[in-house]
Amino acid sequence: MSGTSSGSSTRARDTPILECRDLSVCYAGRTSDIEAVKAFNLTVMRGEAHGLVGESGCGKSTIALATMRYLGKAGRITAGEIRFQGRDVMALGKEELRGMRGGAIAMIYQEPSAALNPSMSIGEQLIEVSMFHDDADRPQATRRALSMLDRVRLADARRIMASFPHQLSGGQQQRIVIAMALLSDPQLLLLDEPTTALDVTVEAGIVDLIRDISAEFGTSMLYISHNLGLVRETCDRITVMYSGQAVETGPVTAVFGAMRHPYTRGLFAAIPSVRTDKGTRPLMAIPGQLPSPDERPPGCLFGPRCTHFAAGRCDAGPVAMQSVHPTVPHFSRCLRVAEIDWHAPLTSDVQRTALAPGEIILRVNQLSKRYQEVSANEGLTFEVRRGEAVAIVGESGCGKSTFARILMGLTQASSGSLKLAALELSRLPVTRRDRKTIRSLQMIFQNPFDTLNPSRTIGAQIARVVRKFRVERDKARVLERVLELLDLVKLPRELAERRPSQLSGGQKQRIGLARAFAGNADIIVADEPVSALDVSVQAAIIELLLQMQRLEHTTLILISHDLSVVRYLADRIVVMYLGQIMEQGATQDVFAPPYHPYTESLLAAIPVPDPRMRKRKVLLTGEIPSASKPPPGCRFSTRCPYRLADICDKLAPPVQDFGPGHRIACHLPREQLLRMQPVFEEPT
């Protein structure tokens, strides 16, 4: 975490690498200009990693693009200035600009596959960088490329040089993009959500790499992310953005230790943490939504959503940055920074007692599904009780969605059984299920933007479910039920007549919830219900889901890769890897030792925004193997840090029982599993 400008007083060290002063950026709209960034200030010192955090639409990517003067035709800088190493970026000529882009400043985007040329080998692309930027000759450039691949910890660099982008996994591609950026020896790295498209364990590896790079190369970084935890783990300083403005900025330790802006605090309270569950601390969503740039309120932009809003003061005029601490450079754009009691605990009056799980409603036994070569599900065995929230967790390709498809009858299992009460569902397609069975199983989909039919009104879509499942048949009663459901998901009744295009992502997901609950389902399968939503909206949807689940006493099957969401929502967790169950048990058992080694690495990969938590580092090597060629023996054996030679890669692991319902499929001796240290530690 060190590497800041401490201890040096030379002139060069005092000039910031990047400085934005009162920067405003406008995009030309169809009717008027849209001010995406408004009087924004930022200083990135040499060797510093600066995190830029905010929700979608707050202007954080615009900052990165403006830094490189890469705003396209519609965007332009209307006020303020950007200085790179003390030079005004706006005054640079075409040639200088070209040298700066990709040379002195390198950018790493969210989607690594889009940054690599699919028709060139990796080697060619890497060699090109050195030859172009430093006029190196070919052997020299090749040597440099090979050593850089080693430094981004890609094993077997020669093979990788010879391969094409599509032959590599997303994590490997992102490492290559980082290597490519580092080859031109940049002064500043712009990272725009570099790990958002990656799986959690892969993300942990990249984050670790980024952290090492900033220490080793001394490169300054501007790290753009929506994830507070990631920024805390990688950066020295943080700037929180809201609606085009910086609202709080300061050293990471100071800001996370004492948040001094209601928005930052709100974001923090909206994130499920690894130590909270639904019983102890309900999530608190930030009410309302981000104002669009042409509807910004006067005064404090966060005012209308702020619980500490003081009429007449907060909405009087633009709010300036206030110093929070006499010595630490920690600033907040809040007028009432000295008045608000920041130590007041974040509480909510919602009190929940645990639902007592009922009888077994769903029994899965040795369920397998093969697609030609690929074994998507193998020998799944678990049970779900009525009223329980069971989470199926795993990275992409682990087979969790295949299981959901079998359950919903969209595909059929190859072998094994899946029983809903007494009814065998594993090979019964939805078209052959009776209405009662279909009604009892409903689903919430991942992407709120295509979960609703764009050409039909909200009301008509919910009404269809109500009528289809014969909840109500009379026209007036159907409408009444639709309006009731809208009340239930806390949306205004007028929305019944609107079409989905007029709704925000969060509102759409609420409608998705209303539709899933409209038929009084017994089991609701939620496939990544919040992963596409912004943090502050996520919390509201999670709370709503919980509330509706309790109200209707519905069983919830949650499919997710996000362990902190799962920790919060689920009563029981099933951890899957490459089609098999690695571990299952009650949530608190899975989150505490003994762990399956895979669970341990999943837990260690959760970015933790809470500065009081200590996390043990567990890094996985290698990539998730292809599901068409799963490793023999234990499927996790290729990446497992505890692998026992000649056993794990040859024999299927036995299932070991650790207390009620807590089962781990692992070769490690029982004593060794029991001796495992917890991943998270909380000094009390």
Next chain:
Amino acid sequence: MKGLATAIGRRGTVATLVVLIWVPLACFVMLGPLLGAMERYVLLPATPAVVALYGMALYRWRKSWIARVGATLICFWLLIAVLVPYLPLLDPDKPIAPLALPGTVKHGVFFLLGSDLRGRDMLSRTLWGSQRILVWGITSTVAAYLVGASLGLMGGYLGGWWDEVVSFLGNVVMSFPVMVLLILILNLLGQSGFNIILAVTCSSAPLIMRIVRGLSLDAKSRGYIQAAQTRGEHPLYIMLVELLPNVRGPLIVDACLRLGYTTVAITTLTFLGLGLQPPDPDWGLMIKEAATAALLWKYSYMLIIPALSVSSLILGFNLMADGLHDLELQS
């Protein structure tokens, strides 16, 4: 529920207007002799309908002047088509005075656009000709769409062997050059308006099927389709209610373009002497008959007038397609 009512209301109005124009016009052209005394009155309700439709088009497409110009051209010809029996025109089929130049008086009759080789009034023939091309052109495009869209929906949504059979047949048909296919079918089945519909359907349906199939394949993976599947909806319901309305944007644009192609195809066919037979007033026939006369510069008006008419109609369809595409991108 007022918004719902107006949304349904607006679509309902457009449908009613289209029916009000279409049914009389098609009756008039296809069943003319059968109508007898009715014939004089059958087109009456269509005239206000065209005007109303034009007004709606101008209002709804006020953001795109291209679409409005296209709509103006099309509505101009539509209006002519439904008004032509009531206009004070000479008989289009009666030879009066051959080779009268435009704007001259010959045999005591004033020819605004001149007369053709046989002495028939060009103005009257051109205006009457609009009826044929509009009725046969639009009807065959609609027929092609009905066949192509349903095959495409089933191929795209249901997939499996059905998709393979339909795609294979489509590829076979598409391997023929369009004009060859049209001529083959018309030669095989004989020459009539209904066979033109059949021929155009055969040649266009595979192309439409491909577009609809591609769009449905894309829409099939959407959450709302999965939601409908998991609630046990019938595939027919999913295809018609959930899928079709969401692919209609690109389809409407394509339909406008295809109307233009079909107009070209039918005009070419009649120019080649296939399809509609003389002495019916038809633009393709007029161009064919004028081909020899137009060798003399003096008489080139016989060629230019029907040619310009065809072009303006096709231009209308194409501009409307362009404009609708723009509008779709904007929203």
